[in-house]
Amino acid sequence: MKEAENIIVGISIGDLNGIGGEIILKTFEDSRMMEFCTPVVFASAKTITFLKKQFNSEIKFHAVNNIEQIALGKFNVFNCWNENVKIEFGKENPKIGEYAIKSLQKATHALKSNQIDVLVTAPINKHNIQSKDFNFPGHTDYLAKELGGKSLMFMITNSLRVGLFTDHVPVKDVANHITPKLIEDKINTLYTSLKQDFRIQKPKIAVLGINPHTGDNGVIGSEDDEVLRPTLKAIQEKGKLVYGPYAADSFFGSNTYQSFDAVIASYHDQGLVPFKTLSFGQGVNFTAGLNKVRTSPDHGTAYEIAGKGLANENSFKEAVFSAINIYKNRSDYEYLTANPLKKASKK
Template identity: 80%
Template structure:
């Protein structure tokens, strides 16, 4: 298979009452975006016309009912529904949540069938998407079920990558979830992703402790000594450059994070608070470890500013750029792995 020059980017529209429609339009109003990717928005022409009118966008889109009607180099809108939808910006609405689910399901189906190359998801409301037929905490968990591989929430920006041992787990349950098996699995996923998705041959990975001051020799909890340290030592002996555990409170402020290709945090806020502080709205949520590529902006529905035309599209735009670059890196890695002599210098060929 030859790599497509113009990568097809599938986009699930997210919560229609949030800022998803606005940041999608703003991202692709620059016609240069269509020179290196073809977007397919999974929503409806009527919905996108509403957004276009409301935000006074001059973007032109191509409405399609089947994926084979897609036109390369155009802003395609795949009709997941035909009925008009009542959009009330800033309002949490269970009916609107179901449209977000329809969009995500159709986009994921296209991704699984190789009709799109990558998936970028606009923000959803984790509460209003719930139903008897769709019971997932969010995108990551749903995609982990639908796609192959071991999923991991990987927050990425130019000079910082943060993975999580546990993601949407209550703080009171974090230590019970962290086992040697989980630690090994997550580190292996990060290590593999750094090599094939980010072109880093010998990744250096730092791991943050579970307890304050990594337990202070058992004074503030024993999980770091009993579970984390022995497991990290075992992984080091396998040849991977894994370091820690580090006390999380001083790790980022001391700029120690700059010495590593990735940092693995023990729980959600331990990793995402410093990441979002340092990334200044340029961060991307990448679901690493799956056989397909999915990214998203590092923010939510932002109901408080929805519909006002002031949403910042930079994180969403970075999610599109990241998905494209990861697709290219992974394609090249797979090509090189399949044919190791392809790019090797003549002196190394036998």
């Protein structure tokens, strides 16, 4: 198994006009972070030098042109470009979006090639990254295509985990997207992730309804009764501890979520509004189900405070720690699964 500081954390720089650069620098200004991992930021030495001056950062970095040159236990910067970039904090700029994608693509290639162990992505602007060569709603969809597996948007903290049946889907289309196959695929992905990534042997999962009050016996929609309930029953009959559907309006306020290892919501805001209300600044966005580990903070580019030195790095720092912990858990799980006698000897 790898020593902690030998776990290589690749970091995509995100939108340079947002707070990504600031929270990355603030996270790794604490030299103790190097005891947990070796960070590699995919950007450029010139860009990081500019950001250091902007935020009066004393961090020392090691610039490299290929991954083989990285220094373990140091703050590394992988040069993805050589030119100076005009950074205008707080402004949306398609050119800046191009640099965000260049960083993401280089980091993803390194992840696929096993040159880095995990990927942590700083926030992007979903609008300014769009082009004829990059047409994805965001990180999750792009990484699902590149890395393989069945992805699940999974928001996590120590006390709350929320997955989604549908993520970046317009509300008017949600019900049509939630099919028996999608329900089963997402629950299976969540169940596997809880076992291999979080060391939960027999996960207990709650499912939130599609309609208000789970349809009130068909008065407010039939999808919960005709699609969700029978699919959940079939999954339960296969031995999984999956319960619901629960009415979403009272589920979190009543603390019912505390009785489960994870919750899966039907659509984006149904799950993320309570999640961010309960854990904002400490939450992590984890893309479960992929062949590699990717996390990100639970917030966006925050243009309104970008460049002012006001950004809070806690969520990004938690994303780094979560990526490391999930990587370790998954490595242990794969090792013990491949060596059942070792697993038996630990009992």
